[in-house]
Amino acid sequence: MAENKRDYYEVLGVPKDADDAALKKAYRALAKKYHPDTNQGNADAEAKFKEASEAYAVLSDPEKRRQYDQFGHAAFENGAGGAGGFGGFDFSGADMGDIFGDIFGDLFGGGRSRGRAGNEPMRGANLRTSIRITFEEALFGCEREIELTTKDECKDCHGTGAKPGTKPETCPKCNGKGQVVYTQQSMFGMVRNVQTCPECGGTGKIIKEKCPTCRGTGNTSSKKRIAVSIPAGIDNGQSVRIRGKGELGVNGGERGDLLVEVVVSNHPIFKRQDTSIYSTVPISFAQAALGGEIKIKTVDGEVLYNVSPGTQTDTKIRLKGKGVPYLRNKNVRGDHYVTLVVKVPEKLTKEQKEALQKFQETMGEAGEANPAEEKHKKKGFFK
Template sequence: MADKRDYYEILELGKNASEDEIKKAYRKLARQYHPDVNKAADAETKFKEVKEAYDVLSDSGKRATYDQYGHVDPNQGFGGGGAGDFSGGFGDIFDMFFGGGGGRRDPNAPQRGNDLQYTMTIEFKEAIFGKETEITIPRTESCDTCHGSGAKPGTKPETCSVCKGSGQQEVVQNTPFGRMVNRRACTNCSGSGRIIKDKCGTCHGAGKVKRQRKINVRIPAGVDEGAQIRLSGEGEAGQRGGPAGDLYIVIRVKSHEFFEREGDDIYCEVPLTFAQAALGDEIEIPTLTEKVKLKIPAGTQTGTYFRLKGKGVPRLRGYGQGDQHVKVTVVTPTNLTEDQKELLRQFAGVAGESTSEHHESIFEKMKRAFRGD
C-alpha cells in the first residue's frame, strides 16, 4: 500500500477539489490514457489508476474515509483493487466519452444510408437563369431480389447463435486489478447479430447492389459558384429498413469571356474611342438578356463606372435582380494616318501641349496611365 500514488495526485487535483472539478479531471485523463486512443505501453496502467482514483473521490463517503485514513481503509471498502468486477471494461467507458452514451448499439436497428456528393459544372448563363438537367450517379440501392435482407428468396437471416443477436461477445480476463469483462464485435457474425446461410444470388448476401441511376435536377436561377443543392433520399440506400441518405450537388460555374459576377451584380468593361470619351456618345451595351443604350457624357474619363439598374442576377432568395456595372476604358488609337496625326497635333497645340519628338505624346501618357505606372 505504501507504494500506491495519492488519488488527488493521480487526478492532478488539490484536496479541496469540488465534485465538478473531479469529474472534469477524470473525463480529461480517461480520454488521454484510454487504451483505444493511447497506444503507449503504460497507458492501460495509468487509465486504471485514473479509474480507481475517480471511483473513490467521486463517492462522498469513500472520499471522506480516504481523506482520513489514506490507502489504509479499516473497512477494506476500497483501494485494494482486488476481486471486484470491472464490468463493461474499456469499451463501455469509451462509448460514454466518445458518443456511445454508455449504451451499446443494436446491430439489427435500422440504419440510415450514406450521403453522396456530385460536382456539376454549368455554363455562366445557366447559373444566372437556371436549368433542368439529368445526371447519372453510381450509388448502392436495396436489392430488388431479396428486398435488402441479403437472404435467398424464401429464406431469412437467422439470429447468431454465438452472440444471440447482440452483435457483441464478452471476453473475461482475470487481472491484478480484478476480473475484467471486455466487449467486442462478434467474430461469428462480424457484429451484425445475424447469420445468412442461404445468400441472395443477386447481392451475394450484402442486401445492396451498385447501380447507375439517372436523376432529374433543377438548378434554380441565381446559383453561384460553390452552391449546394440537396436532394433528399437520393443518396445511398439504408440498411435494415433505414432511410436512404441524401445527395448533395456542388455547383461549379464556368467563367464568361465578357461578364464577371460578384454576388447578384454583373460587371463588364467597354472600350471607348478618344472622340467618344471627349465629345460624348450613345453606345450599345450587351446585358445578360439584351442590348441596351448607354449615354456617355462628354469628358468621360477612363475607368468611369455606369450602372444599369436591374440588369444583374436574379436574387436566389428574394425578389428582383442585381445591377450591371459598366466600366469604360478609353482606347489609344493606333495606325493613324498623316491627316489624323496632324489634327491631333493641332489639338495638342490648342491645348497648350508640345508635340516635339523629344517630348512624350499624349498617347504615351495615356498608355502609361492604363498600365498603372
C-alpha cells in the same frame, strides 16, 4: 509522504469546482495518454497514469472528495481511506467501470454500447457527385440529367440476401442482438466491452443459402438517369440535395440523399461575387471627352448607357437589377458594376495625328516633335 504529492485537481488539470463530467473527461484523456499498454517500458508514463488514477479515484467519490477538500492528502494517511490501492485507499467508491469501458474500447478497438443495437433500422449514406454548368445557367437556373450507378433492393429476395424459399437465421454467436460482450482483466478488475458481432456484422442474422441474383448482399446495382433541377442564383461549389436518391438503408431504414455539387464555368467577360456582377468596358478618347451613348453587355443582353462628357478612365457605374438573382428569391437580383476604361489607340493615321496636334495646340500645349521621328529624318549635306 503527503507533502510530496501534487494536488489532485492540478494532476487532472481541472478547477476545484469541476463537476463529475469534467473530472471524467480530464481523467479519460490522461488515462488514454499514459496507459501502460500504449507506453510499454515507459516508467514515467506509468507513474503519471497511476497518479491520475489516484486523483480520479478520490475526486470522483463524493465522500472522499469532501475529506480531501477539508484535510488534503492527510485525509488518507495511515490507511484513513481504506487499505490497498494507491496511497493507502481503494477504488471501491469510484465508478471506474464506465470510464474504463470507454478507454479500453478506444485503445483496443472495442467500445461500450451507446444506445441502439446494430440490427435496428439505419438510414442509408448520402451519395455525392458533381455537375458542370455555364455562368448563365447558374444565374437563371436550368434542368439537367446525370447518369449514376445506384443500388436497389433485390427483387428476388426482397432485400434479405437469402435464396428464394429460405430466410436468414438468427446468429448463434450474438443470439440476434448484433453485438457481443467481451470481458477484459485490468489492474482495476474486469472491464466489460461491447463490440459488433464479427459473425453477422451487426445484423443479427446469418445467411446460409445466398440469393443467386444479389449474392447475399440484398441489393443490385444499375445505371439510372436522374433529373437535377438547378435553382437560379446558385454559386460555384454549392450543392443541390435530391432526397431519397442516396444509398439504401439498413434493416429497412430509409434511403440517404444525393448531393450534387455544382461547378460553374468561368465567363470571358463577367466576374461574379455573391449577387454582384463585374465587368470592364473600353471607350474611346473621343467618347470619354465628348460623352455620348455606348453599348454595354449584360447577362440580359446589351443595354444603352449615356457617358458623361469628360469621363475619366476607371470610372465605375452601376446597373441596378442586372446582377445575380437571390437564391431564395429569383425575382430579386443584385447589381452589375461596370468599370469604364479609356482606350488609347496604338496606331494613328496621318490625318488622325494632324487632328490631335491641332487639338493639342488649342489646348495650349507645346507641340514638340517626337525624338524618335527626328532621329530618322534625313539631313542634307550642308545641314
